[in-house]
Amino acid sequence: GIQVEQSPPDLILQEGANSTLRCNFSDSVNNLQWFHQNPWGQLINLFYIPSGTKQNGRLSATTVATERYSLLYISSSQTTDSGVYFCAVIGSGGYQKVTFGTGTKLQVIP
């Protein structure tokens, strides 16, 4: 099946700093989402972005499907950004199974 790796696995930021999270996948996809899992376990949708670039406030994301990666940018980070960020993909061939990435744990300190 498709492999999805995220980097870095852990990240500590000072409030106000910017960061880039990366999601690499091993095969072509027709579906990619970014999520933020808060400390209570709730997954919050950030972006549906199988290709291209999108922005939502301080967050933006870019997926380069031909090169099999996606990036999530967080600018001017806030303590409420802390949590785990996951990307999830669905491969474009055969049985379309959802595969979650390994996650990036972000801690933003005041």
Next chain:
Amino acid sequence: GAVVSQHPSWVICKSGTSVKIECRSLDFQATTMFWYRQFPKQSLMLMATSNEGSKATYEQGVEKDKFLINHASLTLSTLTVTSAHPEDSSFYICSAARRRDGISYEQYFGPGTRLTVT
């Protein structure tokens, strides 16, 4: 829009009993729902894909008879953990899929259920 509820949010049960978890899409119809399991400090692991009106598709290694999934309507899917044992203790999360781009879909997640089996 795109709200998914999940009940109960937490449950403690004795070994050998069964527990039912409900997942509802509140403001959209979901032909497909997914059930995941998450262990502490790990990623989400897909257990099964549930399509309305048909049998669920289970991932390799997931026991069908232990984790019974029913998708009775376009807004409700249930997961029943039968004869639960301590090793079934985990965080169970459902998602409901809403169509996007005509061919794919976007998942929206419920808040999860923390199951503890004593």
